[in-house]
Amino acid sequence: MRVPHHLALAAQDLRLDVNLLDYLVLALYFLTVLGIGLVVRRTVHTSLDFFLSGRSLPAWVTGLAFLSANLGATEILGMAANGVQYGVQTLHYYWIGAVPAMVFLGVVMMPFYYRSKVHSVPDFLRRRFNGQTQLLNAITFALAQILIAGINLYALALVMGALLGWPLLLSIVVSAAIVLAYVVLGGLSSAIYNEVMQFFVILAGLVPVTVLGLIKVGGFSGLADKVRQSSLGEPGLHAWAGTGAADTNPLGAHWIGIVLGLGFVLSFGYWTTNFTEVQRGLSARDTTAARLTPIVAAYPKLVIPAVTVIPGLVALVLFSDLGKPGGPQYNYAIPLLMGDLLPNGVLGVAVTGLLASFMAGMAANISGFNTVFTYDIWRSHVKKDRPDEYYLRLGRLATVGGVVLGIGTALIAAGFSNIMNYLQTLFSFFNAPLFATFIIGLFWRRMTAWAGFWGLLSGTVAAFASYILFKAGVLDFGTELNATFWGAGTAFVVDALVSVAVTLATTPKPESELRGLVYGLSDASIADDTPAGGRTWYRSPIILGTGAVILAAALYIPFI
Numbered sequence: 001m002r003v004p005h006h007l008a009l010a011a012q013d014l015r016l017d018v019n020l021l022d023y024l025v026l027a028l029y030f031l032t033v034l035g036i037g038l039v040v041r042r043t044v045h046t047s048l049d050f051f052l053s054g055r056s057l058p059a060w061v062t063g064l065a066f067l068s069a070n071l072g073a074t075e076i077l078g079m080a081a082n083g084v085q086y087g088v089q090t091l092h093y094y095w096i097g098a099v100p101a102m103v104f105l106g107v108v109m110m111p112f113y114y115r116s117k118v119h120s121v122p123d124f125l126r127r128r129f130n131g132q133t134q135l136l137n138a139i140t141f142a143l144a145q146i147l148i149a150g151i152n153l154y155a156l157a158l159v160m161g162a163l164l165g166w167p168l169l170l171s172i173v174v175s176a177a178i179v180l181a182y183v184v185l186g187g188l189s190s191a192i193y194n195e196v197m198q199f200f201v202i203l204a205g206l207v208p209v210t211v212l213g214l215i216k217v218g219g220f221s222g223l224a225d226k227v228r229q230s231s232l233g234e235p236g237l238h239a240w241a242g243t244g245a246a247d248t249n250p251l252g253a254h255w256i257g258i259v260l261g262l263g264f265v266l267s268f269g270y271w272t273t274n275f276t277e278v279q280r281g282l283s284a285r286d287t288t289a290a291r292l293t294p295i296v297a298a299y300p301k302l303v304i305p306a307v308t309v310i311p312g313l314v315a316l317v318l319f320s321d322l323g324k325p326g327g328p329q330y331n332y333a334i335p336l337l338m339g340d341l342l343p344n345g346v347l348g349v350a351v352t353g354l355l356a357s358f359m360a361g362m363a364a365n366i367s368g369f370n371t372v373f374t375y376d377i378w379r380s381h382v383k384k385d386r387p388d389e390y391y392l393r394l395g396r397l398a399t400v401g402g403v404v405l406g407i408g409t410a411l412i413a414a415g416f417s418n419i420m421n422y423l424q425t426l427f428s429f430f431n432a433p434l435f436a437t438f439i440i441g442l443f444w445r446r447m448t449a450w451a452g453f454w455g456l457l458s459g460t461v462a463a464f465a466s467y468i469l470f471k472a473g474v475l476d477f478g479t480e481l482n483a484t485f486w487g488a489g490t491a492f493v494v495d496a497l498v499s500v501a502v503t504l505a506t507t508p509k510p511e512s513e514l515r516g517l518v519y520g521l522s523d524a525s526i527a528d529d530t531p532a533g534g535r536t537w538y539r540s541p542i543i544l545g546t547g548a549v550i551l552a553a554a555l556y557i558p559f560i
Contacts, residue, residue, distance in 0.1 A: 016162050016339045022348030029201065029352045033182055033359070036193050040186030047391045050187035051371040052119060053283035057189075061196055062289065063296025066280040068195035068357075069364035070297075071202055076308060076357045077155050078420030081330035083312015084322050086481070087227065087236025088559050089251040090309045096263040098301055099552040101271035102294040103545035109272050110281050112442065114290040116516050119282070121275040121434075122376040128441050128517045129452030131380065136456055137434060138376035141275060142369050144430040146402060149365035150409025151419050153179075155331070156358035157410065159351060162335055172410045179362050180403040184396050188283060188371075191363040198356035199300075205353015206307035209334065212341040213314035223310075226317035236313075239559040252478030253485060261485025265492045269435030270427055276368040291541040298548040302555060311337055331419055362406065370398040424484040425467060432488035433459025436495035445518045449509060451502040459495025466490045 044050050082090040118124045122141065126134035156179075157171035166174075182190050217223045227236050235242050235249050242249035243258060251258075271277060271294065281293040312333055319336055321327030328336065338350050374395045379386070416422040437456045441447045466487040469475040477483035515521045537543060 016335070016347065016351065017344075018347060018351070019344045021345045022351065025345070025348035026352050026355070029356065030178065032197070033178070033194055034185075036197070037182030037185035037190045040190040040193060043189060044187050044392075047374070047388050047395060048119075049189070050392055050395050051367075051375070052279070053187075053189040053192060055283060056285050057192065057283050057289070059284060059289040059292040059296055061192065062280045062284045062293040064199050064300075065192040065195040066277055066293050067297035067300055068199040068202070068360045069191075069276060069280060070301075071199065071304070071357045071360055075304070075361070076202070076206070076354060077158075077331045077334055078423060079305070079308035080312040080315065080333040082420050082481075083309040084316045084330050084333050086250045087232045087313065087316075088239050088309070089236075089249060089253075090312065091239050091305055091556070091559060092251075092258055092262055094301060094305050095552040095555055096259065097267045098271065099298045099548055100263070101267040102298045102301065103548055104268065105272045105278070105281075106291045106293065106295040106298075106541050107545050109442070110278075110291045110294070111287060112517065112519075113278060113282060114284070114287050119375050120372050121273055121278055121438075122372055123380075124517070125438070125441075125452060126376075126380065128514070129437075130449040133437070133449070133452040133456060134376055135381055136453060138372050138380075140430050140434075140460060141372050142377065144426055145276065145365040145369040145372075146405045147409045147412070147426055148423065149362050149369070149402065149406035150411070151413040151423060152358045152362035152365065153406050154410040154413040155419070156355060156362065158331070159335060159354050159358070162339075168414065169411075172407055175358075176403045176407050179359055179366065180400060183363050183366050183370075183403075184399050187395070188279065188367050191360075191367045192280065192283065194363065195360045198360040201349075201356040202353045202360075203307065205350040205356070206311070206334075208342060208346050209337050209350060210307050210310050210314075213311055213318075213337055216341065217314055217317055223313055223317065227313055230316055230320075232316065236316075237559070239556060241560060246478050246482065251481060253482040257482060257485040257489070261489045265432045265435060265488040266424065266427055266484065268439070269431035269433075269488065269492075273434045273438050274431060275372060276364045279364075279368055279371065288539060288541070292539065292544070295541055295545045295548060298545070299551075302548065302551055331416075366399055366402045366406070369402040370395050373398045373402075421480040421484075424481055425487075428467070428484040428487040428491060429460060429463045432463060432491040433495045436492045437499065440496060440499055441518070443519050444503075445511065445514055445521060446503060446508050447499060448503045448506040450506050451499045454502045455495045455499030458498040459491040462494035463487050463491035 046054075048054055079090055079093065082093070113124060116124065116127065118127065122134045122138040125137050153172055153176055156175040157168055160166060160171035160175050161168055182194060214220065214223060217226055224237055228234050230236065232250050240255065243253065243255040246252050246254045277294070281290040284290040284293055315322060315333035315337055318340065319328070319333070322333060323330045334354065338347060338354070342350050374391055378394060379391055413419055413422060433456055436459055437452050440455070441452055466475065467483065470477050470483040470487070477486050511521060
């Protein structure tokens with residue numbers, strides 16, 4: 001397995017000027033991560049403890065873990081790369097492409113997940129539709145998590161190589177071993193508690209990059225002036241201006257594609273059905289805590305662009321060869337800024353924060369993979385009715401297998417100049433059709449079991465077909481990201497049409513089997529488990545969620 005020569009050279013060119021103080025900061029972090037895994041291991045006695053933290057965690061813990069699990073390589077390196085390539089339009093991935101869907105998950109969908117006591121999203125599909133739909137979703141989800149874990153692992157290895165000067169492949173293997181150790185030890189609880197710590201470490205690492213970068217370019221006004229003189233020009237400073245046509249903005253997208261493709265299909269498809277995120281809510285201690293999990297995460301999500309998009313714009317004006325032939329990839333924006341701006345000591349904190357983000361992302365991918373593989377593939381369709389210890393042991397083995405496979409997919413990620421383009425392509429394949437199946441089945445009780453299966457399969461195939469036709473030059477969507485918007489929309493529409501057609505030709509389940517799984521059919525046997533203290537107005541998911549959506553809209557005003 002050989003690493004492309006240009007990638008090996010790039011890793012060497014990025015060698016950071018670290019000293020003993022920086023290494024001490026990094027060593028302290030790694031010891032803390034492994035220490036948390038060792039401590040949490042003592043609380044893991046059953047498969048429920050390993051896969052869902054015994055459903056015992058408070059909302060502030062699961063909320064920060066929910067956000068931190070998303071702050072992986074795709075968020076830090078990918079969004080900064082987008083800042084270089086697309087400018088201020090990258091904000092769409094936060095304010096229309098994340099927050100509304102996170103609120104919808106908490107207000108509408110999380111009660112169905114949590115109160116039905118499912119252990120995963122595929123398990124919900126089994127109850128709503130059938131085992132075939134569960135298996136199809138479990139397989140595609142497991143594949144997606146291994147591919148996304150490779151993205152995080154590649155980025156983690158990239159920084160390790162920059163620190164130590166190691167070859168990329170060696171850095172990938174060592175980085176994988178560190179993540180493997182603490183997830184195998186403590187399961188989801190270890191991942192979650194590390195994610196909470198990693199959230200603060202990530203901010204501590206990225207805030208100095210943003211502040212010192214702004215100082216170097218002359219503050220916000222100086223940055224704006226320099227962006228106008230860059231390859232992006234004036235369009236790089238606006239989120240919505242120029243989106244009336246696809247060829248008048250850096251993203252190459254029409255506002256319809258942004259609103260429907262990203263803001264609706266891709267966004268809702270990811271945030272409301274991706275088990276990597278939903279799993280954090282399922283580990284909460286009661287229904288209200290589960291509903292608040294994504295809403296608690298939505299508030300810091302509003303301001304994350306300050307430490308991703310702004311550094312991307314700074315990198316754009318400081319390193320004019322980024323993304324150009326012969327120059328470094330867009331993905332290198334953050335590491336280049338760290339090496340250019342930060343003194344020793346602070347550099348150690350920043351590198352630690354970067355590594356923390358990649359480890360959080362990969363741990364989330366692997367913990368989602370091991371749960372779905374163990375419960376939804378193996379226990380449901382291969383070996384049923386085994387003792388709980390068998391599935392606990394299998395979960396740990398699946399963790400090892402997931403990390404090993406992630407090493408292979410890390411080399412796939414290494415071939416993409418902008419890993420966000422790669423990630424959004426994966427989302428259009430796997431999340432967009434799943435959202436169509438899920439949302440129709442949630443609100444239309446008539447939808448049948450086989451409609452769920454054939455709709456999901458056809459939508460997934462349609463997304464692949466759209467992308468292949470784009471790469472072959474048959475369809476012209478302009479940019480890679482715009483292609484994912486239209487691919488996601490195509491997958492959603494095809495899934496919906498096939499679901500309706502199959503429903504009309506097949507027999508629905510009786511309402512008695514759908515209670516608690518479909519909107520409007522409550523299950524009287526499922527009581528509200530929220531304690532009296534959790535029902536106060538200031539803990540209302542609806543009030544807090546509405547506030548987050550209003551803030552997201554208001555933040556757009558200076559960037560119209």
